[in-house]
Amino acid sequence: METKEFKAESKRLLDLMINSIYTHKEIFLRELISNASDAIDKIYYKALTDESLTFDRDSYFIKISADKDNRVLKITDTGIGMTKEELENNLGVIAKSGSLAFKKENDLKDGYDIIGQFGVGFYAAFMVADRVTVISKALGSPEAYKWESSGAEGYTIEPYEKETVGTEIILKIKENTEDEKYDEYLEEYRLKGIIKKYSDFIRYPIKMDIKENRLKEGTEDEYEDIIEEKTINSMVPIWRKNKSELTSEDYEKFYSEKHYGYDKPVKHIHIIADGAVRYNSILFIPEAIPFDYYSKEYEKGLELYSNGILIMNKCADLLPDYFSFVKGMVDSEDLSLNISREMLQHDRQLKLIAKNIKNKIKSELLDLMKKDREKYEKFYKSFGRQLKFGIYNDFGSNKDMLQDLLMFYSSTEKKLVTLDEYISRMPEEQKYIYYAVGDSVERIEKLPQTELVAEKGYEILYFTEDIDEFAIKILMSYKEKEFKSVSSSDLGIDTPEDKKEDEAEEKENKELFDYMKNVLKDKVKDVRASKRLKQHPVCFSNDGELSIEMEKILRAMPNGQDIKADKILEINVNHDVFDSLKNAYESDKEKLDLYTNLLYNQAMLIEGLQVSDPVEFTNDICRIMK
Numbered sequence: 001m002e003t004k005e006f007k008a009e010s011k012r013l014l015d016l017m018i019n020s021i022y023t024h025k026e027i028f029l030r031e032l033i034s035n036a037s038d039a040i041d042k043i044y045y046k047a048l049t050d051e052s053l054t055f056d057r058d059s060y061f062i063k064i065s066a067d068k069d070n071r072v073l074k075i076t077d078t079g080i081g082m083t084k085e086e087l088e089n090n091l092g093v094i095a096k097s098g099s100l101a102f103k104k105e106n107d108l109k110d111g112y113d114i115i116g117q118f119g120v121g122f123y124a125a126f127m128v129a130d131r132v133t134v135i136s137k138a139l140g141s142p143e144a145y146k147w148e149s150s151g152a153e154g155y156t157i158e159p160y161e162k163e164t165v166g167t168e169i170i171l172k173i174k175e176n177t178e179d180e181k182y183d184e185y186l187e188e189y190r191l192k193g194i195i196k197k198y199s200d201f202i203r204y205p206i207k208m209d210i211k212e213n214r215l216k217e218g219t220e221d222e223y224e225d226i227i228e229e230k231t232i233n234s235m236v237p238i239w240r241k242n243k244s245e246l247t248s249e250d251y252e253k254f255y256s257e258k259h260y261g262y263d264k265p266v267k268h269i270h271i272i273a274d275g276a277v278r279y280n281s282i283l284f285i286p287e288a289i290p291f292d293y294y295s296k297e298y299e300k301g302l303e304l305y306s307n308g309i310l311i312m313n314k315c316a317d318l319l320p321d322y323f324s325f326v327k328g329m330v331d332s333e334d335l336s337l338n339i340s341r342e343m344l345q346h347d348r349q350l351k352l353i354a355k356n357i358k359n360k361i362k363s364e365l366l367d368l369m370k371k372d373r374e375k376y377e378k379f380y381k382s383f384g385r386q387l388k389f390g391i392y393n394d395f396g397s398n399k400d401m402l403q404d405l406l407m408f409y410s411s412t413e414k415k416l417v418t419l420d421e422y423i424s425r426m427p428e429e430q431k432y433i434y435y436a437v438g439d440s441v442e443r444i445e446k447l448p449q450t451e452l453v454a455e456k457g458y459e460i461l462y463f464t465e466d467i468d469e470f471a472i473k474i475l476m477s478y479k480e481k482e483f484k485s486v487s488s489s490d491l492g493i494d495t496p497e498d499k500k501e502d503e504a505e506e507k508e509n510k511e512l513f514d515y516m517k518n519v520l521k522d523k524v525k526d527v528r529a530s531k532r533l534k535q536h537p538v539c540f541s542n543d544g545e546l547s548i549e550m551e552k553i554l555r556a557m558p559n560g561q562d563i564k565a566d567k568i569l570e571i572n573v574n575h576d577v578f579d580s581l582k583n584a585y586e587s588d589k590e591k592l593d594l595y596t597n598l599l600y601n602q603a604m605l606i607e608g609l610q611v612s613d614p615v616e617f618t619n620d621i622c623r624i625m626k
Contacts, residue, residue: 039079
């Protein structure tokens with residue numbers, strides 16, 4: 001038996017591997033299974049060029065065995081095995097990749113990918129084991145060897161008896177501590193769970209002896225424990241199958257099995273990319289919004305695989321925030337990973353994949369909108385709010401990506417419509433895209449501010465969510481048509497004749513309106529004759545970028561109490577109320593004060609704003625009644 005020390009740098013790296021590189025200890029099994037799969041791959045690749053070798057896939061497998069009584073976990077493979085020199089080079093010098101050397105020696109092209117990195121992931125075993133033993137017999141070698149180590153102090157190598165080619169790794173599992181329960185790595189259910197989570201798509205069978213309690217043959221009530229060898233992993237991932245052989249039910253089953261959601265997805269997207277970066281991806285657009293979607297607990301991201309091995313459960317970099325509702329996975333063999341296979345070493349490939357995925361999601365959503373409007377509307381009712389936030393965030397940098405996906409309720413169509421559909425119906429003389437804001441469709445339909453625009457026959461978009469107007473202010477225009485609120489002080493509808501008439505009216509009633517403005521003091525910016533009112537006596541319009549609805553939203557937020565929109569009180573000069581105002585101005589200023597305050601509070605209530613002094617308001621009503 002030869003006893004050898006690790007090199008100094010290997011000692012330091014081993015300590016780092018055990019104590020800090022890996023986030024979760026369960027990763028050790030993923031690493032050892034990956035290396036076992038790698039070893040079987042090597043025989044397959046050798047068989048491609050060596051005519052004396054045959055590769056019968058059914059003869060190759062990986063086996064996991066647990067012995068609870070002796071605290072031993074075994075990982076056995078029927079792969080290429082290692083010679084004494086390879087054991088020393090690959091396991092004695094940490095971070096040296098036997099796979100990379102094999103690839104260079106055999107002149108394998110990029111199409112033949114070996115996923116393991118023996119000498120790095122292997123040492124994750126020391127996170128859960130006091131002692132690690134490797135027994136290996138190399139292909140074509142008459143001798144087998146045993147490599148053994150209990151950690152950084154060194155390792156031993158000695159000849160060993162082994163009949164078959166391949167490698168057996170034996171872990172002596174650590175005793176439990178107050179902080180760690182190492183027993184779990186000897187439990188059947190836990191081992192199966194780790195295999196399904198990380199290694200479900202390894203291309204060779206991963207077998208375990210599974211104990212089942214079954215009815216004893218020939219009896220009616222006697223049971224016995226039966227141990228049966230079963231394959232745990234599914235081996236062929238759905239994303240590597242041809243789309244033509246998959247049905248919607250196959251995708252929905254995958255969605256359910258991966259626990260992406262409890263609903264049925266509205267749409268699945270299957271991507272097979274073979275360009276600057278190679279990757280396969282299956283994405284899902286959910287139907288229902290997750291219960292925690294707008295909470296801090298919600299994590300966006302796609303599962304990230306490297307050649308079938310799960311690397312990250314939630315890779316946030318693959319999705320922009322505005323598409324954070326998308327579920328699914330990406331598998332690429334072109335990713336550069338760090339030594340723990342838990343983090344990406346370089347993000348150039350990832351950024352390219354993310355860009356492609358982002359564009360694909362948009363194109364598929366547009367396709368859904370075009371071909372299955374009912375399904376798109378179902379999706380939009382769940383996640384349209386997130387798309388609007390996407391426009392509002394980052395100073396509108398994503399508006400070109402998202403604007404075509406937006407929908408709003410239409411005053412004329414009585415349903416959700418896109419901005420493009422609105423534009424297509426605009427009369428030639430219409431300058432703006434008009435919108436109205438309120439808590440609901442029913443409430444907006446009663447707003448007096450909509451009267452003139454509706455009378456002109458112009459379509460109005462109804463904004464019923466608090467984010468709507470903020471997003472549109474960022475968007476500013478669509479296809480060179482600016483957005484205009486029906487509450488704007490200038491609707492852009494007046495003809496030159498209308499303007500002359502308005503100016504004359506303003507001049508004629510200037511003293512009355514100035515008096516009313518003085519009564520209201522700083523509550524309003526101005527009092528004017530209304531150009532928009534037809535049936536109603538009074539309303540507010542707003543001057544400037546901050547609307548009354550935006551004021552309501554911002555004032556409801558912490559530290560938003562001083563925010564105030566510039567309100568203009570508009571009076572319908574064709575309404576009977578206006579005659580009462582003129583008469584009061586001529587003969588009873590006290591009554592005019594009363595009328596002015598009542599009209600102001602009426603406009604406040606129409607807007608859904610709180611009257612500042614309800615008692616005074618009710619007293620004013622009583623005074624009118626007397």
